[in-house]
Amino acid sequence: MALFDHDGIRFHFETIGEGPGIVFTHGLGGDMLQTKDLMGEVAGHRVLFWDCRGHGETEPVGPPEKFSFAQLAEDLGALLDHVGMKQTVVGGISMGAGISTAFAVRRPERVRALVLVRPAWVDQPTPENLKWLPQVTQLLEKAGPDGDMSRCRSLPEFAPFRDLSAELMEGLEGQLAKPKAHERRERLARMTRSCPITSWSEVEALTMPALVVGNEPDATHPIAMAEEWARRLPNARLAMIPAKSDMDAHRAGFRMHFQKLLEEIEGEVGA
Known part of the structure; x- marks a missing residue:
């Protein structure tokens, strides 16, 4: 277990492997066990998993008013600085997808590609889902x-x-x-x-490659929301995978599409 002190919080994180960076952020109420289970090790890459403030082994909870996408994106940036990841594939599940987007909007030059798994937030607070x-x-x-x-x-x-x-x-x-x-x-x-973006125009300005992953049925993460994010991101691909009720198939589907994204962006670098 590795620890990072920032803004009065001791963040729990772990890096696995060596190579180009990937950071993958968990959902609301989750922790890095969720993201490690879905992504696992990625050959030839250094993968960063972490517990957001108020989650997992990260302590203390801190001021309640700091539970916002803006603050969690700032936390993510500070952690990336700490581990020396300058340009990274940035992604996450649900809330983690929102944090990743908020970071990409603020620091697009640091995002090689964006990965949004089961997005659940839009540009307005408290969406219906x-x-x-x-x-x-x-x-x-x-x-x-x-x-x-x-x-x-x-x-x-x-x-x-x-x-x-x-x-x-x-x-x-x-x-x-x-x-x-x-x-x-x-x-x-x-x-x-909280909202990860203030308007869709912020998303439409993001030009990095993007993968948006959805599944049905999922009332908290409607497929229509994944479709909307894929439409709004200029360079996005939408991938449908099996529901979490079949976790082995869900995991395999995600890893297949994620590996394809890595091959695409690394092929561009080598071209």
Whole structure:
């Protein structure tokens, strides 16, 4: 385990391999185990995995108001400086896709290629697909640090969740079961209200190669949102992969499309 001190936070990260850089960022409530599982080692490359502020082994939580795409993109830039990655393939899952985009908008010269896996945010706060997440913050606050799922179900604050689909209920239970979920509850509401971009024009100005990955069914990460991102990015390719319900196929599909992207950008360098 490696640690990096920045802005009063001790960030947990790991690099694997040697060669051109790749950084891959996890989703909301996740940690580097999520990204390491999906991407794994990449032959001939140095891959950086990290736990964002308020996630995984990164401590302390820090000020709640710093849960924003702008701040997490700044954290990412500082970490890339720390490990000496000057130009990098930048990507992530869900929230990690948003952080990657926010970084690319601010520092496009440092992004060799952009990889957005199951994007869930757009240019407006609290998109329809994420409206249930701020309510989880309220539920966690009421349940307290020792609240379990059975206690949560008995609370009045659970009422909005009773009609959730089985898929979204699984997502809710996953968020409630996260390590230190009560202590870190503000990340759900504040990140949902944050935006990785201020307008689509910022995305339309990004010229680096891009891969946008979606799957169905996924109510929190609608395929229409992946299609929108792929349309807006001038040099993007949309890839559809199997759903996470078949994790082996999901993982294999992602790795196939990601390897194709690497071959394309490295072929351009060698041309």
